[in-house]
Each structure stands twice: as structure tokens, then as C-alpha cells.
Amino acid sequence: MTGVLPVALANATKVIGNVIHTVKEYVMVVQLHGDVGDKELVEALENFKGTIYQKPPLRSSVKRTIRKRTIYELEILEHNERYVLLRVLCEAGTYMRKLAHDLGLLLGVGAHMRELRRTRTGPYREDETLVRMQEVSEALYLWRNEGDERYLRKVVLPVETAIVHIPKIMIRDTAVDAIAHGANLAVPGIVRLTKDVQPGKLVAILTLKGELVALGQALKSAEEIARMKKGIVVKTKRVYMKTGVYPPVWRKNK
Amino acid sequence: MGLAEKGLIFIDKITTHAGFKNEWIVLREDDTSPDYGILPYERKIEEHIRNGVINLDKPPGPTSHEVVAWIKKMFGLERAGHGGTLEP
Incomplete structure (x- = not known):
């Protein structure tokens, strides 16, 4: 059998399982x-x-x-x-x-x-992003032997393409490192969220630049979250981003 | 264009491309610092690979598992995985 088989490289392996049940x-x-x-x-x-x-x-x-x-x-x-x-x-x-x-x-x-x-x-289809083994091999060759990474950038897609089918929450820079440390997400850290956020359902937590930080389980619906001033609304389940990428600005015990 | 705007456009673009749609509720306005993190499509090539997914057209014959093992070896990575088997 042939066709669409999304293959995750290195870190992306952590979240590729989320396209299995799509x-x-x-x-x-x-x-x-x-x-x-x-x-x-x-x-x-x-x-x-x-x-x-x-x-x-x-x-x-x-x-x-x-x-x-x-x-x-x-x-x-x-x-x-x-x-x-x-x-x-x-x-x-x-x-x-x-x-x-x-x-x-x-x-x-x-x-x-x-x-x-x-x-x-799920999010991966038979479109211009679908590549054959031969194309992967050629893109790697061009990068390694001729220093041309353009083809490899077409062959390899950002990990964020693997979470486009799930509800999303984009958070402030100041909330990122806490999530990367496994903390749960509270309302003040949220900048925007999609309307399909539902309690019990999976959500992708993203930076304002669009980088995947973690996957979590929503505790409230989008409408409820929009009305709240404070409180934990997402339980962090799978941390993707390494710690220290964003500065640690949450309260420290001195 | 601000970084946060670029980040939003990126997420919306890849979502729409895959046939899905984001309907946003905005809770507050905020921008993001250029001093840390990076737009996903501007990662250095080594980082791009390590945080990448290949939408692979599986050839007939080998198992999904074998195909993943080849990719892993070609890139010289310690880890690779697939999103759902497609057996020979």
C-alpha cells in the first residue's frame, strides 16, 4: 500500500501520535x-x-x-x-x-x-507537500554536498503542521517557560484561543510566534475561559518545548 | 508586520491548508519579543529537521516501520516515528 505516511523526526516524534486517531x-x-x-x-x-x-x-x-x-x-x-x-x-x-x-x-x-x-x-493530504523517498534523499544530498537547504525546507514541514486539527491557545511570552516546566495554564497567560476549546478535550498551546509549547487537556470551554479573570484552564499533558527557550519570569521563592 | 501577527498568520495558514479553520476569541493584546523563540519557519535548518515532519508518500513493499527506520538513518537521527501504520 502507498500514500500518506507522516514521519516525525527527532523531537516531533513526541506529538505525531496525535494524528493516528484522525x-x-x-x-x-x-x-x-x-x-x-x-x-x-x-x-x-x-x-x-x-x-x-x-x-x-x-x-x-x-x-x-x-x-x-x-x-x-x-x-x-x-x-x-x-x-x-x-x-x-x-x-x-x-x-x-x-x-x-x-x-x-x-x-x-x-x-x-x-x-x-x-x-x-488528518492534517496531511496528497498535495504538494507529499514527497517520495527519492525526493527526501535528493534534498538531503543537496544540503549536505552543496549547502543548499531550500529543498530540505520543502521536504520537511514544521512540527506545528501536526496539531492544526486540534483546538489552539496562544499564550504570552511570560507564560511560556512555566508551561515548558510542566505547569498548568492559567487565564492571564492567554492571548487568544479558538472557539472549539472544550472541557476534557485536547488543546495545543502555542507561543505568539506560533511555536508549539505543549499539548494539554482543557478544563473549561472557550466561552467560559473568555469570561474568566483568573484560574487554571488547561492541564498540561505533553510538554514539547525545552525549558529556557523563553525567560523564566514567574514568581521565584527568594 | 509584528512578530505576533506573523505567528498568527503562520498558524492560520497551515490550518487552512490542511482543510481546517481557526475561529479565534481574543482575550488581550500582546506582542512577542524577538529576543527569544523563533518563527517556526525560520528555525535553523538543523533545528527545523529536529522539529520536523515529512509528509511521506510511502512506497509499496516495505512496512511503515521499515520506512521510518530508513528515514531515521538517512538523517542520522536517534529518533523518528510515524502517524499511523500503512501496511505493505
Whole structure:
């Protein structure tokens, strides 16, 4: 299988796990084991839109119990004799091989997945940022041997691209080092936040320059935070930034 | 343009590019000092790499794990990881 596989380098490894449980998009070739008309195929596929139940395939890395998954979009791109090209937008953890197999069962002719390409994983898509191994290797060569880093800057994206799908809070310079030390975030440190901040949900804490400081769990909603004058509103969960990048200005015991 | 404005534009730009949207509530006005920290796209190349993600088009054949191991070796890094397996 080919397609979008975000690879985090060094420090970025700390937060790349946050794209695992995000929406996925695939393009898949299904081979039918018998002849099926267009209309029949369209009707069968309707059954796979929305909530579906799947038992993970034999060769899988998770416990094989039936689980519920959502298919947001399911589109036939092409139907040529026994081959069907499908585009599927689905929840993380949906097995495409199983979907192809189950489609075959429903059609009564049998089917299997012939080819699969992932075209999206959360914030990463099949766009101009998607690069092949060869391009990575060439960019590294140009930097190491010719001192030209321009290509490497196109091949490697800032770690902040991995948190764009989650709610965000941008904080004052004076609050940064405390968070880097693992402190929780209080209202006076906040400059702006996105409306989708919800209690219990993950938030990205960023500097005003846009640098990732930490990931945390919001304790209040954005509306509540906007009305508050003081108090802890985010529990810091995963610190990204090293200490000492911003000056330590919080109260010291003398 | 102030640094804080550049930082905001950067975050909004990468968010929109990925198909998401930021609706901000502003609590107070503040700027950021040029003396510490750096705009994410102005990190020195070594720092850029260490805080970077490659949107890789996985080749067919190797496992996601093998591909990550190659990348790690190519860059000479001690650590690399991927965001969700895509098996051969």
C-alpha cells in the first residue's frame, strides 16, 4: 500500500501520535469475483455509508472484536467490469480490506481489495507537500554536498503542521517557560484561543510566534475561559518545548 | 508586520491548508519579543529537521516501520516515528 505516511523526526516524534486517531481517506481498487451492474453496486455501497460494524481481519494488530466505525463519504470513481475504484473517507481504524470483502458478501459474488492508497491522514493530504523517498534523499544530498537547504525546507514541514486539527491557545511570552516546566495554564497567560476549546478535550498551546509549547487537556470551554479573570484552564499533558527557550519570569521563592 | 501577527498568520495558514479553520476569541493584546523563540519557519535548518515532519508518500513493499527506520538513518537521527501504520 502507498500514500500518506507522516514521519516525525527527532523531537516531533513526541506529538505525531496525535494524528493516528484522525480521519483517513483512501482510494481503493476492489476486484469483484462476479459480474455486478452499476445500479446494484451503487445500492450495495449505500449500506456502508454512516455507521458500520467491522471485525478486524485475521492479520491485524488489534483485538478481534466487532467494532463500530463511521464511513463519512463513499464514492465510486470508476467501475470497469470486475474492477471498482472507490474513494473512502472514514474514521481511524476502519479496515479497507474488510470493507472490500464485506461488499463482496453483500453483492453475493465475493470481492477483495486489490490495491490501496491513503490520500489523507488528518492534517496531511496528497498535495504538494507529499514527497517520495527519492525526493527526501535528493534534498538531503543537496544540503549536505552543496549547502543548499531550500529543498530540505520543502521536504520537511514544521512540527506545528501536526496539531492544526486540534483546538489552539496562544499564550504570552511570560507564560511560556512555566508551561515548558510542566505547569498548568492559567487565564492571564492567554492571548487568544479558538472557539472549539472544550472541557476534557485536547488543546495545543502555542507561543505568539506560533511555536508549539505543549499539548494539554482543557478544563473549561472557550466561552467560559473568555469570561474568566483568573484560574487554571488547561492541564498540561505533553510538554514539547525545552525549558529556557523563553525567560523564566514567574514568581521565584527568594 | 509584528512578530505576533506573523505567528498568527503562520498558524492560520497551515490550518487552512490542511482543510481546517481557526475561529479565534481574543482575550488581550500582546506582542512577542524577538529576543527569544523563533518563527517556526525560520528555525535553523538543523533545528527545523529536529522539529520536523515529512509528509511521506510511502512506497509499496516495505512496512511503515521499515520506512521510518530508513528515514531515521538517512538523517542520522536517534529518533523518528510515524502517524499511523500503512501496511505493505
